[in-house]
Amino acid sequence: MPTPPPAPTTRRWWVLTVLCLSVLLVSIDNTIVNVALPTLSRELSASTSDLQWVVDGYTLAFAALLLLGGALGDRFGRRRVLQAGLLGFALTSALASMAASTDQLIAGRAAMGVAAAAIYPATLALLVTTFTDRRERATALGVWSAVTGLSVAIGPVTGGLLLEHFAWGSVFLVNLPIAAVALVAGRLLVPESRSARAHGFDLGGAAASVLGIGLLVWTTIEAPGHGWGSATTLGGYAAAVLVLAAFVARELRTPEPLLDVRLFRDPRVSVGSGAIALAFFSLFGFIFMITQYFQSVRGYGTLTAGVATLPFATVIAVTAPLAIVAMRAVGTKLVVAAGLATMAAGFVVATGTTLESAYWGRIVLAMVLMAAGLGLVTSPATEAVMGALRGDQAGAGSAVNDTVREVGGTLGVAVVGSVLSTVYGPAVVDGLTAAGAPAQAAEGAADSVFAGLAVAGQVPGNATEAVRQAFLDGVSAGSWVCAVASAVGAVVVLAFLPARHRLPEPTAEPVPAPA
Template sequence: MILAVLCLSVFLVVVDNTIVNVALVTFSRDLGASTSQLQWIVDAYSLVFAGLLLAAGSLGDRRGRKGTMQVGLLLFAATSVLAALSGSAEQLIAARAAMGIGAALIFPATLAILINVFHEPVERAKAIGAWSGVTGLAVALGPLAGGFLLEHFWWGSIFLVNLPIVAIALLAGWKLIPTSRDRHAGRPDPVGIVVSIAMISLLVWTVIEAPDNGWTSTVTLAGFAGAAALLTGFVLWERRRVDPMLDVSVFSNARFSAASLAVATAFFGLFGFIFLVTQYFQVVRGYNTLSAGVHTLPFAVTAAIISPISARLALRFGTKLIVGLGLLSMSAGFLAASFLDGGSSYWTAVVPSMVLMAGGLALTTAPATEAIMGSLPVDKAGVGSAVNDTTREIGGTLGVAVVGSVFSSLYGPQVAAALTKLGVPAEPVGIARESVVAAMEVAKRAPGFARQPILDAASDAFLHGMAAGCRVAGLATLVGAAIAFAALPARAEAVVGDGAALAAAPQPVPAT
């Protein structure tokens, strides 16, 4: 029952990462949101969420994970109402940023509570598998839920739907979840908290803005340099403290650092692909928002089936093998998706690529999460969870930025050249370069004889950019697989922290 409450809470947080994507056209029409404002309606949540994760995990360890999660749920509900009632794009961006604060308080607390409730290795592996499965499921179901709500209700429903879920999680959590905290927490670390927030926020902001500013622009390079300087300062400060917020020496543990990198590369590829495939379904294949969401169900179903058993497979066969094979499977899925076109069979081309990706994601995330959490004492579960969650967010944000940049660098010039060749004037050509959706609008306003050639040119350019983007995602997960096979230990080497068998030796998995 506790696991069900934790999974419900984490589902709420993750689904809000993707549910707004299908509403962007609606926001543009009803709120008059510009392209830049649409980007920040999505990114304000991710930026605040990622920036506060490490600090929120530390707060949960020190003040109590149950209380931290409950406060986060209340804040999430209140800010969801503000988002639903927003009368302008600026108000919605501010509300989405405030929702990120609540999400940061909830997410690391869920995994930290799980680690404190499930101590026996096989049971903990099952629980982490279920938790990881729900996070993957939420990513896939966000567009489906958003599409259904937009099809039947006003756009504010995608935020108000959070309220009954929060009510259930709050009441059930208050009754069921035990209180836990770091029994040996030292003095508060305000310097570490402030520097960690600044470091992660600057890094995520730089990555988000890099495609617009240019990856080699002064602003981007200064942002990366500033984040690196803050990281250096954070490490030096934490190493000096007797009671650090995060014991940075844990990164010297190959099990912890290699698993963190595996999570980052998996979500790099996943979020980069989702950025493309939602447009592929709606623009190239012509699905509406609800139908596009329905057609992602094979991904969700595959993740839901494999995630609960993946951590147990790692106990039996070793983390190295399962995580490495998972990343290889994702890479194969991205490569297969790079050959999709408008006429590709859904069942024999699209579905197999999604199954490879979803299966690979499930095989990667649960065992890698168990490796990260198993490298830390139980009292530090909140910070450990925050590190796991931060790598997901940064990896996913970087994936959207890099894959999006690769896509744009190929799509824009090709569609411009094709439309110019068709005799389209310079102004609509410039509009069409911005996005494939903008190109569709250009086609709608064109004379009847020119519409189909413009649509065909936009579709061809989109598929050209998508192929390259999918191959970049596949290369990232292939590199992640190589690192996992080379650096990730097959088994935990020692028992850590207060005698808690968080990194216990593998035990036989009973037949079920």
Template sequence: MQLDTEFHIDEEVHKRRWSVLAVLCLAVFVTVMDGTIVNVALPSLVTDLGATTRELQWIVDAYLLVFTGLLLAAGSFGDRYGRRRALLFGLTAFLGTSVLAGSMTSPGSLIVGRGLMGIGAALIFPATLAVLTNTFADPKERAAAIGIWSAMSGVAVAAGPIVGGWLLEHFWWGSVFFVNVPLIAITLVGVAAVVPESSDESTPPLDWRGLVLSIAAIGTVVFTIIEAPEWGWVSANTAAGAALGVALVAAFVWWELRVPHPMFPVRIFSNLRFSAASVSITAAFFSLFGFVFLITQYFQLVRDYTPLQAGVRTLPVAIAIAAASVAAPKVVESVGTKVVVAGGLGLMSASFLWISTASAVTAYVEIVGQMVVLGIGLGMTAAPATESIMGSLSADKAGVGSAVNDTTRELGGTLGVAVIGSVFNSVYVGALRAGELFPQLPDIARGPTEDSVGAATIVAERMPDGLVSAYLGEVSDAFLSGLAVACTVTAVVAAAGALFAARFLPARAEASQAGAPDPAAGGAREPGVLPTT
């Protein structure tokens, strides 16, 4: 795997490059893990804070909404004012808001705390990849480092339920936020000690209008996606939100094409290597987040595992992601980026078709096989696609490239949870209503049962003993019907991503760069010396 050209860095920075990578990986792990760790705490929030179903949704989604909405702006901030500085600001903010969130006493205040955590996360995540890109000068080493970075990102998604499950076995719900404090403190020390400073030497004036438009556009799109399952996908509210989102995206693109110093160089999407890799990342994380959403419910609600038991049983996918992400750059050297990325998405598609056959008594060893195939597919996709995104830009645009990469991940994840959740719920409710016992239940029992399988178990505790078995059987069957259809939809999305990568992603980085100027920079990329401290 090879980037378009090499550049030179300070010798002292070169000597400590692997220490820099270790610190960056810890920052990524904490930030990404927080997106999934809260899921296993939701039942405790109902008991301790009295949260409603809608409040639970926003406790999860507030973080993602703010995180995604600010990524492009945060990447631009790091490019202009320093990636190390952005890391320090972001980590400090994330530490403080984690303490704040863990100390809240009402659902509404916790939602606010989660949103504030998203601000720090948005500063951290793009800065990590930008620093990495500007620390590793050798193309092969840089590709390997990106593979490790990508592995840590994927592992953190799967590790959230495991860490959260263990904490809830021993502590109160706030521990899922307070666990960030020691991890971030260690990371702050590491950043201060080994991470070099780098920035865009040209330091053009900040594109304030572009910044505001990017936040408004991404925020509106994500908000609409999150709310669409509640509003209804064909409702007036969803249509209005979609129309406003499209209008804001169009306004943002129009402005960025005409402003002398754009925050986000839109023309980089004319580079097939960049655009095809972005689509691949979106499809991969759509599938991953959809999987986490479904499998945690399957383990806890159908198989009746505790949060810790459910979390531990997702470990195979994390291990497979890590192993495949590290191995992917070597495989790319042999067969090329196109084959690896398209093949990875193809494996993800196959894994979801396999998962769609799961039943209430499927042997865990079979589920392990499904998760391993999924993890290998994601690892093969994410690392090479991320390298393609970063290798398409000049080094001084690394923050923006990282922010685009991170935004595609978060948008993919948001779409995965929203779309797959909506499909699942629609099929689940339809299957319940087609059952024999459910239509005969009183309204006070039907409503909670339609809301979730978790609520259905509470309803079962109040039913006559003679009906409980038949009732829970119908609920389980309805869940599995929703799981099957949702997994099939996810498989189709992953397959579409594989076809797109096979058609448009260059076979190798060299082919895409031969004689081509960098569209973000307006010309050929030249070697240079990056500023360091």
């Protein structure tokens, strides 16, 4: 089935509403669980590594299967795959809500990620094929990106509100009514679309991408426990590099690749994708830390911790649409580079946070800068990637865009979380031992900041302050990692991203002649 003629103007914007609702559903689950991490740490006795896997179990499966999800949409129909993904997301959310152990929860989150991988690329591919006029498409992408950015704050706020009144499983059950609305509305409003060119399935490429990304993330998360210079860590990284290299070699040889890696020869695709990856690497890594900071260092409840992230939502809602206006005025290069530089400034501000720092001061300023930067990056960079491709490449382009976003976010949680653990662990052991805690109890406190606070509560003196300071040292180190990643991205964008598009206006996908 080829892509249908463009829908009437009013219908197109209703289609965008359905697509944004669908992408909001899966994007919120990137962050909604963060505010529940302290609860999970207490009720399921989860360590910092366990908490990283609760977050990354979802994003890892999500990221690793996005390429396959995009290919399935191209072949079988993007609306059909979107609908199947929404149904699967509702079912797996219900399963995750009933988990009785950390392992069961991680498995449930991974299953949710599989379903999300069917939803996300379909939304962007359907948007591109629905909005064929470049100016309309840029506006629609601005709205789509704003919704994705808003989820960064909507997730923690929603999670905090639910945890204030219900058990932690409610953060997953809330997905069911949203999925039901998206399913019905999608069936009624969204036209079917698929690539006019039939493609086979590159199962070998899919397996290699899943294995390579999985090895990379697993090694990073487990590195603090094994040691960064251990044989396990070095061997894991070496194996990940070899598998990913084999994936690239296979994709260059096969006539029907899962991912046409030649697309990355175009700097709009490679540099635009890299900017998105670094922005979400930094953001997701920081969100993993800040939600724990609000509850462990500042002592906020779950709802207050969620509400404390609202500056993200407010600023992104303003800057994401303005980014498209700015892009038309000064070009993609300057807007995306400015966005990454602004994010870097926000992370640098965060590195100076102390136990006495006021929320309405350094904390809010840091979040405002990060959110403004993210709003400036996402829409123009996504437009750069998608604007470089033909209509029949919409599925591949959306899969590339979504994969780098999720891989970046997944590695952000893994790398920043591991840096946090590496700094926090030895510092909290030293601090608690100096405060008089037994050696065995101090060692157990290294598992997570919440375990540390539990131990400190049984030790007289300033043991609690020692735990909070150790955690804050880890947050500072993680923030420096985010700052450097964003700053490097800004320099690369200035050096290599073309200033403006040079392609002619896109046309609808070719319709094959009747047999």
